[in-house]
Amino acid sequence: MLLYEHPLSSYAQKITIALREKGVPFTAELPECFGTGRDAGPFAAANPRTEVPVLLDGDVTLFESTVILESVEERWPEPPLLPSEPAARAFARLTEDVCDTQSEAVNGGFGEVLWFRRAPGDLAAQLRAQAAQQTAVLQGWLSERLGAATWFGGAGFGWADAAAAPMVNRSVHYGLGPAPGSPLARWHARVSARPAVAATFAEFDAAAARMVDARMVDAADLDTSGGRRREDRDHRLDGMIRSGGIAVVLAGLRDDTIRFSWPSPLADPFTG
Secondary structure, eight states: OEEEOOTTOHHHHHHHHHHHHTTOOOEEEOOTTTTTOOOOSHHHHHOTTOOSOEEEETTEEEESHHHHHHHHHHHSOSSOSSOSSHHHHHHHHHHHHHIIIIIHHHHHHHHHHHTTOOSOHHHHHHHHHHHHHHHHHHHHHHHHHHTTOSBTTBSSOOHHHHHHHHHHHHHHHTTOOOOTTSHHHHHHHHHHHSHHHHHHHHHHHHHHHHTTSHHHHHHHHHHHHTSSOEEOOHHHHHHHHHTTOHHHHHHHHHHTOEEOOSSOOSSOTTTO
16 A cells, blocks of 8 residues: 655544554655646656655555544554544534644744745745644644544544644644643643654654755755646635735746646736
């Protein structure tokens, strides 16, 4: 079983955590054309969106992290990630959805400033401040859902924990983690100690460290020069504009350093 992924992708981390929790063996592979927008090769054939994660399991090819997670849960039901009670299952799925949309958008926008240098000077400072404020709001929402429980699903690790873990951990990496000693901070310490999560976080840490390596500085230059095209889509675009980063989007359009989701237009609608 092959998993196209990138260790910095929170969506891919969600799947690696789930597979490892269930003891399912898989081979992880970083697609050669990832981030370029090229629509040729086996990765693009498996997912026309050219996004990770993508799971190839025999004759079955799946993309979209929630769909993959649902398939994993159905094919390998033990140990279960979803609780048996309908309301609790809906609670878990709703938590995942907010993490996948709102939390990922804030983290993604901050990463565009920190890792890919898409905003200069005062604009970068403004986007960082917005990310800090919005992260605090989202962590407050997660804290309320966690309450006094050990895990989001109650007594046992589950679906919502697998979805929230990469998002909260990325915020911690950015220096925007929950207040020390808070219930969410204690949860992050617990979840980070689980073998499946610890292995996934170690891969994230190694990849993040490479972002400050000289070679990755060159890679970041590709993202600002057009050698690689960052993808702006749905919630990410919403988050960037909502935070005052419309200039970042306009510069990307001008310099052809961003791309939008599949299907691509026949010609650039902004230049003809």
